[in-house]
Amino acid sequence: MALLEITNLTVEFATATGSLRAVDGINLSVDEREILAIVGESGSGKSVAMLALMGLLPWTAKVSADSMLFDGQDLLGMNDKQRRKIIGKDISMIFQEPMTSLNPCFTVGYQITEVLCQHFGGKRRSYNNRAIELLNQVGIPAAESRLNSYPHQLSGGMCQRVMIAMMIACQPKLLIADEPTTALDVTIQAQILELLIELQKNHGMALVLITHDMAVVAETAERVVVLYAGQQVEQRKAEKLFKNPKHPYSEALLNALPERAQDKLLNAIPGVVPGQMDRPQGCLFSPRCSYAQEVCRQEPPKLKDGILCHFPLSQPKAISVESE
Amino acid sequence: MSEQLINARDLHKYYSIKSGYLQPSKNLKALAGASFELYAGKTLAVVGESGCGKSTLARLLTMIEQPTSGQLSIDGIDVAITTDKSIKKQLRQSIQMVFQDPFGSLNPRQKIGNIIQEPLIINTDLSTNERHQKVLEMMELVGLRKEHFQRYPHMFSGGQRQRVAIARALILKPKVVVLDEPVSALDVSIQAQVINLLIELQQELGLAYVFISHDLSVVRHIADEILVMYLGKPVEQGPSEVIFNNPKHPYTQALLSATPSTNINTKRQRIKLIGELPSPINPPTGCAFNPRCQHAHKSCKISEPIMETYGESQAACLALDEGRI
Numbered sequence: 218m219a220l221l222e223i224t225n226l227t228v229e230f231a232t233a234t235g236s237l238r239a240v241d242g243i244n245l246s247v248d249e250r251e252i253l254a255i256v257g258e259s260g261s262g263k264s265v266a267m268l269a270l271m272g273l274l275p276w277t278a279k280v281s282a283d284s285m286l287f288d289g290q291d292l293l294g295m296n297d298k299q300r301r302k303i304i305g306k307d308i309s310m311i312f313q314e315p316m317t318s319l320n321p322c323f324t325v326g327y328q329i330t331e332v333l334c335q336h337f338g339g340k341r342r343s344y345n346n347r348a349i350e351l352l353n354q355v356g357i358p359a360a361e362s363r364l365n366s367y368p369h370q371l372s373g374g375m376c377q378r379v380m381i382a383m384m385i386a387c388q389p390k391l392l393i394a395d396e397p398t399t400a401l402d403v404t405i406q407a408q409i410l411e412l413l414i415e416l417q418k419n420h421g422m423a424l425v426l427i428t429h430d431m432a433v434v435a436e437t438a439e440r441v442v443v444l445y446a447g448q449q450v451e452q453r454k455a456e457k458l459f460k461n462p463k464h465p466y467s468e469a470l471l472n473a474l475p476e477r478a479q480d481k482l483l484n485a486i487p488g489v490v491p492g493q494m495d496r497p498q499g500c501l502f503s504p505r506c507s508y509a510q511e512v513c514r515q516e517p518p519k520l521k522d523g524i525l526c527h528f529p530l531s532q533p534k535a536i537s538v539e540s541e
Numbered sequence: 542m543s544e545q546l547i548n549a550r551d552l553h554k555y556y557s558i559k560s561g562y563l564q565p566s567k568n569l570k571a572l573a574g575a576s577f578e579l580y581a582g583k584t585l586a587v588v589g590e591s592g593c594g595k596s597t598l599a600r601l602l603t604m605i606e607q608p609t610s611g612q613l614s615i616d617g618i619d620v621a622i623t624t625d626k627s628i629k630k631q632l633r634q635s636i637q638m639v640f641q642d643p644f645g646s647l648n649p650r651q652k653i654g655n656i657i658q659e660p661l662i663i664n665t666d667l668s669t670n671e672r673h674q675k676v677l678e679m680m681e682l683v684g685l686r687k688e689h690f691q692r693y694p695h696m697f698s699g700g701q702r703q704r705v706a707i708a709r710a711l712i713l714k715p716k717v718v719v720l721d722e723p724v725s726a727l728d729v730s731i732q733a734q735v736i737n738l739l740i741e742l743q744q745e746l747g748l749a750y751v752f753i754s755h756d757l758s759v760v761r762h763i764a765d766e767i768l769v770m771y772l773g774k775p776v777e778q779g780p781s782e783v784i785f786n787n788p789k790h791p792y793t794q795a796l797l798s799a800t801p802s803t804n805i806n807t808k809r810q811r812i813k814l815i816g817e818l819p820s821p822i823n824p825p826t827g828c829a830f831n832p833r834c835q836h837a838h839k840s841c842k843i844s845e846p847i848m849e850t851y852g853e854s855q856a857a858c859l860a861l862d863e864g865r866i
Contacts, residue, residue, distance in 0.1 A: 258728040259699075358816070372817055373591075402590040402755050404814045407799035411813075429728050432758070432801035459803055473733040475762035476802060481740055483762070485733035489698050 218289070219246040220423050221270075221308075221391055225283040228262070228269050228447075232277070237493045239265045239278075241447040247391065247423045252414070254426045254438035254455070256470070260490045262447035263427045267393050271310055272300050288390060306336045309384040313396040315376035319368040325352075325379050326364030332386045351382040355412060374405035378412070385416055392417070393425045398433065410437055431471055435459055443467045446490050446501045452523040463529040465506045500527065545617070546717050546749050547579040547602065552611035554597050558822060569822050571597040573773040574611070576848075577766070581716065582743065584750040586764035586781070588757065588796065592818045594773040595753045599719045602751060603638045604629070616716065634664055637710035641722035643702035647694040653680075654690035657708045664713060675712065682745075683708045683738060700731035704738065711742065719751045724759060736763060757800045761785050769793050772821055772829040779854025789856040791834050791866070828859060836860040 228240040240262040247253050255263045269280045270292070285292040287308060292300065312318040320328060329351060330344040345364065352360035355378040368376055377397060384392060394413060398406035414437060417424045426437060434441055434455060441458050443451040443466065451464040462468040471477060472484040488505045491497060497504055503513040508528060518527045554572040572594040579585050587595045600606045601613065604620060613620045615632050623629060637660075640646040647656055658676045661667055667675070677687060683704045694702055703723060710718055723739070724732040736759065742748060754760050760767065761781065768778040769792065777790040788794045795812040814833050819825055825832050831841040838860065846857040860866045 258730055374817055403757065403796060404590060404799045405817065407801070407811065408814070410801075430801070431729065432803050435803040436801045470729060471803060473730045474803060475733075475736070475758045476804070478762060482737050483733040485737050486730040487734075489700065489731070 220249045220288060221245065221247040222284065222286040223270065223282060226266060226269065226285065227281050228265050228274065229279045230277050231279070232493070234493065239447050240269065243444070243449045245442065247425060249390070249423055250421050252417060252424045252426065252437055252439050254428060254434040254441045255444060256428060256431065256434055256441060257444035258429055258490050260446070261444040263444050264395050267310065267395060267425065267427060271304055271308065271393070272297065305332060306387040307389050308391045308393065309387070309389040310393040310395060311380050311384050311397050313399055315373055315380050315400065316368065318380060319376055321368055324365050324367055325371070329379070329383050329386060332383050336387050347386070351386055352379070354385070354416070355382045373401055374409065377401065377409055381412065381416070385420065388420060389422060391423045391425065393427070395427045396429070431474060443470070448501060448525060450502065450525045463524045464526050465508050465530060466502050468530060543581040543583070545578055545580055546615065548614045550576050550612040552576070552598070552601060552613060553609045554601060554606065555609045567822055570773050570824070571821065572601070575768070575770070575775050577768055577778065579717065579749050579751065581749050582747045583765045584743070584752050584763055585766045585768060586752045586754060586760040587768050587770060588754060588760055589770035590755060590818050592772070592821065593770040595770060596721060599638065599721050599751065599753055602719050603636055604633055630664070634713045635715050636717040636719065637713060637715040638719040638721065639706050639710045639723050642726050643699055643706055646706055647702055649694055652690070653685070653692050653694065653705055656705060657712055660709060660713050679708045679712050682742070698731070699727050700734055703727065703735050707738065715748070717749045717751065719753070721753045722755070725754065725756060732759070739763070757797060769796070772818060772824055774829060775848065775857065776830065777854060777856040783853045789851050789854060789861055790858050791836050791860065792830050836866050838865065
């Protein structure tokens with residue numbers, strides 16, 4: 218049985234101008250010890266879907282789903298108190314901005330031991346050794362002296378390591394990383410990704426990686442879910458997706474990368490993700506899709522074999538991968 | 542050969558830092574010895590991690606700050622020597638900048654049209670109508686619609702805001718545009734749109750770009766020349782193709798291997814860089830890269846390497862010098 222099983226997850230926000238559907242019927246399943254990547258542009262609902270799972274959305278959000286099972290427990294029927302016992306312990310989440318997601322008023326040591334006290338009880342002091350052990354695990358040099366540092370004394374990469382230490386403190390079964398490396402330099406990005414994968418292997422966690430960078434996905438994930446405007450447009454094994462993307466959007470995302478450009482100009486996707494007001498009638502990607510036909514503009518497509526498209530691509534459109 | 546627009550020789554910029562009352566101030570070497578040339582219609586990419594002095598270089602080039610030492614001539618005029626204010630003003634007009642964060646670099650209380658025409662108000666005495674006309678032309682050039690004139694920045698997406706920032710930089714018809722991480726805050730698909738726009742504008746207007754970035758896949762696509770910096774010092778520079786196909790300096794090699802790629806078939810051996818950039822206030826002795834370098838030797842900790850020519854590119858590395866790699 219899958220560790221996490223979400224069917225038909227929908228999140229709607231009540232805004233002044235009407236309701237906004239940020240996530241539209243997503244089905245997700247994550248197996249134990251699996252690395253799943255969720256890919257999409259900003260506004261595609263990838264973060265909102267995961268925040269809904271964590272129960273971290275504001276009251277304006279209306280979350281509904283047919284089922285939301287984690288490790289056999291139903292997260293939907295739970296009240297907040299019960300949910301808090303799972304969140305942070307069995308499911309934990311790393312956020313994008315390491316500098317802003319740590320509390321600037323407390324030391325690193327305080328923030329790490331706080332998680333442990335919360336879930337296992339006991340005195341904060343008694344967890345100091347565990348905190349040092351955790352900091353060592355995530356590769357922070359001189360961990361003992363770092364316990365008393367404040368977040369502003371650390372660099373972005375170090376802060377992200379502290380975040381990761383906090384999140385693996387309770388040995389979660391599922392770790393969600395929401396754009397964990399977007400704010401970091403390439404060399405640090407490589408270090409953090411490597412660390413996440415190493416921890417995932419050693420601890421036997423499942424890892425959900427949210428990102429908009431296809432290259433990061435290619436380096437890490439086993440399975441990929443591509444989201445567009447809140448809908449799940451493609452869900453497949455990473456290897457297959459990169460060789461032969463079936464949905465035009467996945468293909469366009471790949472082709473927009475500079476490394477896949479054939480000449481001086483890149484294959485940009487025209488336009489932007491539709492907002493609340495300009496949602497097209499048919500397929501949501503149709504205004505930007507280079508294969509769109511009349512049917513695409515009139516009728517929304519149905520999900521078939523994990524692909525949401527009237528005309529899934531069979532052959533890759535002459536993607537010539539530059540030989541390195 | 543096209544026109545030479547920027548000629549920088551051995552640029553240095555130090556900031557003095559007070560570490561406390563009664564304590565002597567220390568020098569932070571933000572930039573130590575950058576030399577390069579930039580020609581019309583070409584792109585120079587400055588690459589490195591945060592804290593390597595890329596943005597300091599941008600501030601020197603745009604004359605926001607004066608170099609501590611070294612020579613910088615823009616359009617054939619030496620910036621340090623010139624005291625004539627009108628010449629300086631003209632120089633400032635010919636070099637403009639686009640910043641990284643399109644959410645922070647536009648005034649949220651100004652309309653798009655006013656943001657774009659502000660350089661004109663300051664630097665020219667055109668009438669309101671003429672200014673409007675120019676702004677509308679520029680908006681069309683960067684792919685904004687006429688009706689956007691009266692809108693506020695918050696009504697736009699990141700990509701469109703970056704277009705506004707580009708329009709503002711181009712309105713004075715500069716010869717050089719300094720782009721400080723112009724696409725790193727954008728999504729991949731929007732990033733491609735903005736890069737295409739930059740390339741088209743360059744071809745159309747013959748602009749020279751100084752493209753500051755840490756994303757090597759973007760740099761590879763857009764740059765003609767590359768300058769790799771580490772802790773304020775250039776470590777390798779040369780033509781883009783040469784640097785990407787045959788990187789000489791261990792740091793460049795590490796940077797290239799750290800860049801993720803969608804090409805799953807070619808699993809490369811990744812060079813692991815341990816640790817982070819050391820503090821520029823208290824840099825390591827000898828080669829600044831030696832604590833993280835896998836080829837570091839005793840001599841690397843003692844003497845500082847200088848730029849030497851290897852084939853078509855230049856690199857500053859003792860291991861290369863001594864033939865160890």
